[in-house]
Ligand SMILES: Nc1ncnc2c1ncn2[C@@H]1O[C@H](COP(=O)(O)OP(=O)(O)OP(=O)(O)O)[C@@H](O)[C@H]1O
């Protein structure tokens with residue numbers, strides 16, 4: 036899951052990646068400074084991708100500053116999910132991120148002395164100029180040096196796998212006709228969520244959603260759902276797929292028709308009413324009844340096409356400017372408090388999620 040990290044100083048922490056399946060993982064922190072990105076490696080000697088980062092003779096990993104953090108962090112990764120352990124891990128991660136960022140700040144200043152202009156296109160946004168650095172304890176102090184390369188860094192926005200594209204009819208010889216748009220042709224207007232932007236493609240307003248900056252790719256799943264809907268020729272209450280986005284790496288995003296709306300989501304609208312920042316009349320009982328019916332019917336339509344919504348929640352419903360509910364977000368994800376982990380991705384989970392939406396709308400409708 037993408038997460039927002041606090042500003043730590045003159046630089047911003049934009050991501051954390053764990054690398055390796057061995058006992059102790061390496062960690063790569065991403066920082067943005069003056070619009071330039073820095074991938075900062077804290078390397079474990081177990082890391083096969085170490086390459087240039089291989090540590091010099093006499094270096095004692097388990098006595099080094101980064102080593103102590105990495106060993107603790109790796110120990111915390113094992114076993115079932117545990118909230119206290121998760122919080123401790125996050126705390127350690129942030130501590131190391133702070134130490135690493137501070138150690139690298141002089142080098143960041145040297146490599147990015149002046150701010151570069153804000154990214155204008157999706158290409159510039161997703162693939163900013165990036166330097167690779169490594170933090171390392173030398174003489175008892177955390178120091179920072181530049182690396183020419185580090186093989187452990189994978190594609191930042193993983194593309195949809197070729198074989199998956201082929202199955203969807205989007206291989207080298209496409210059997211379906213979906214407009215392909217280059218990331219450099221997608222002009223950013225405004226960020227809507229971590230990896231979702233309001234954009235312009237030519238003259239048209241669209242929404243683009245890209246794969247996350249992780250190893251896990253949700254865009255393939257989402258694209259598949261939209262293609263099934265498109266092939267069925269039905270018009271359920273979901274946004275229309277208007278294109279796929281291609282970068283040097285492959286298909287890394289989707290374009291959707293922009294749905295004009297006032298509130299970020301149904302969740303935001305209902306929260307606003309509760310807090311008194313949105314008028315009660317915007318969510319009058321009759322409206323809520325209508326949305327409940329629309330959401331229920333949409334979900335039934337999706338299920339008939341073999342599509343599961345999965346990440347069912349009021350945050351994934353939009354109320355458009357006509358006052359109708361639109362169902363969003365087929366990229367998976369499991370939000371705490373909505374669908375139980377063990378029911379996720381099953382019909383039982385779908386019904387549980389729907390029930391919770393109906394509860395949030397205070398609608399007493401039977402589910403079938
Ligand atoms: N077609 C659209 N038109 C207008 N706004 C949209 C559209 N799609 C998404 N949005 C806006 O962007 C927000 C985020 O979209 P979405 O839920 O699809 O992404 P996400 O939550 O980041 O995805 P994920 O949960 O898979 O990480 C929505 O709440 C909505 O405000």
Ligand SMILES: [Mg+2]
Pocket residue numbers: 350351364
């Ligand atoms: Mg969402």
